[in-house]
Amino acid sequence: MQFLNNSKYSTNETLNSYEDITTYNNFYEFGMQKTDPFNNSGQFQPKPWTVKVSGKAKKTGVFDLDDLIDFNALEERIYRLRCVEAWSMVIPWVGIPLAKIIEKLEPRLDAKYVAFETVYRPKEMPGQRRPVLNWPYIEGLSIEEAMHPLTIIAVGLYGKELLNQNGAPMRLVVPGNTGSKA
Secondary structure: OOOEEEOOOOOOOOOOOHHHHHHOOOOOOOOOOOOHHHHHOOOOOOOOOEEEEOOOEOOOEEEEHHHHOOOOOOEEEEEEEEOOOOOEEEEEEEEEEHHHHHHHHOEOOOOOEEEEEOOOOOOOOHHHHOOOOOOOOEEEEEHHHHHOOOOEEEEEEOOEEOOHHHOOOOEEEOOOOEHHHO
């Protein structure tokens, strides 16, 4: 995976190991235990991938991932992900600012929020077979949070494509928020 140099927004803290980052996760779609995403995400099919855009934007519809993300503009962002469950990791994400995607979609001036809805595929995501959350899970950011230069859409980590257990094929990362929005 090709990417630009480290971003000026990156931390210089010591990275967690690739093994730590790819085997200890929270993705309730795959189960409640930290090792469940690693153990239960193998059946998930992240490609092909489309994103449905609706609401207060000039450009709406269904877009292929390649139409939204300029893979020639990827950069590494090293952020500390903090979880409300008292653990944290320093992760070298690869992605682009969410603002670049939003700008392509030309939001209207009265747009105030950006909502994100998870894919709902209980056959591929065993955690969705349990009523832990209302599926599909929906989260939101104010337009200001979404356009902030630290907010990115990650498509990789450690210079490699994002794995299923880490949010493949794309993951919202919002530094400063707890892991519930990362």
